[in-house]
Amino acid sequence: MEYKNLLIETVDGITTLTVNRPQVLNALNSEVVQELECALYELDLDSAVKAVVVTGAGEKAFVAGADIKEMAGMSSFDAHDFSRRGQRLMLLMERMRKPVIAAVNGYALGGGLELALACDFIYASEKAKFGFPEVGLGVIPGFGGTQNLARLIGPNKANELVFSGRIIGAAQACEWGIVNELCAPEELLSRALDTAREIAAKGPLGVAYAKDAIANGLNMTKEDGFRYEASLFGVLFATGDQREGMGAFLEKRSTNFTGK
Numbered sequence: 001m002e003y004k005n006l007l008i009e010t011v012d013g014i015t016t017l018t019v020n021r022p023q024v025l026n027a028l029n030s031e032v033v034q035e036l037e038c039a040l041y042e043l044d045l046d047s048a049v050k051a052v053v054v055t056g057a058g059e060k061a062f063v064a065g066a067d068i069k070e071m072a073g074m075s076s077f078d079a080h081d082f083s084r085r086g087q088r089l090m091l092l093m094e095r096m097r098k099p100v101i102a103a104v105n106g107y108a109l110g111g112g113l114e115l116a117l118a119c120d121f122i123y124a125s126e127k128a129k130f131g132f133p134e135v136g137l138g139v140i141p142g143f144g145g146t147q148n149l150a151r152l153i154g155p156n157k158a159n160e161l162v163f164s165g166r167i168i169g170a171a172q173a174c175e176w177g178i179v180n181e182l183c184a185p186e187e188l189l190s191r192a193l194d195t196a197r198e199i200a201a202k203g204p205l206g207v208a209y210a211k212d213a214i215a216n217g218l219n220m221t222k223e224d225g226f227r228y229e230a231s232l233f234g235v236l237f238a239t240g241d242q243r244e245g246m247g248a249f250l251e252k253r254s255t256n257f258t259g260k
């Protein structure tokens, strides 16, 4: 499928998905949100795709937020609907079987930070900047940011970032646990792609079930999470990937996973 605002390139099973509206710092309007949802849904179903790296076009921004020009005239009903559609995209990313890595190359503000937080983890350029400026616009983060940030770094740091609307640098975002790895700007994409390839070489079902166990387990009591983990662990023993992975170890050969 052709997308107006996205660039999608798959090489050796790793897809780079670039939000491509550099003239407005890749701001997310409803069309982009819809395109992202369709594209990620398709990529998740595509057995040739093992992992996805999300980034932004241009030098300056990953995504500088939801599109303020579009939002400014929204009715309360429209804003609620826009928020729910954005949240549906973030939940899709969390529920996808494929791992999704954010390569944050510049501003990740508001909806842009929310998009990065919906990825499984974040690599960032040393020049990247993070923040939730929404309170300065008289609103709050609406694409899951209040929920995902507080779950990731705890309520106190999330409160400070969201209440102040402050924009922080990549080093502080790393220190606070928002970013996994800081990279020189010119190395960011290749570092994210290296990690995507490292993951893609593992058993796809193991990776998908690990993502499921971690994401869903966070919403459970620890005892329920343990039970959920055990059921996924058990199910994997009915798969070819488990036979292949353990067989290859015992036969001292490399693996050839099929994801079945």
Ligand code: CAA
Binding pocket: 023, 024, 025, 027, 064, 065, 066, 067, 068, 069, 086, 107, 109, 110, 111, 112, 114, 133, 134, 137, 140, 141, 142, 143, 145
């Ligand atoms: N929506 C719409 N347009 C945006 C935008 C956004 N979020 N961010 C930047 N742009 C546009 C600018 O309007 C400008 O367009 P024009 O050339 O037509 O004027 C263009 O992108 C370049 O931006 P600037 O000239 O402002 O670039 P700068 O380097 O001076 O500043 C910036 C960069 C600090 C990121 C600044 O653009 C900015 O503050 N952007 C808005 C950030 C923001 O508030 N994001 C949160 C949005 S609300 C939200 O996301 C709600 C939600 O959770 C769902």
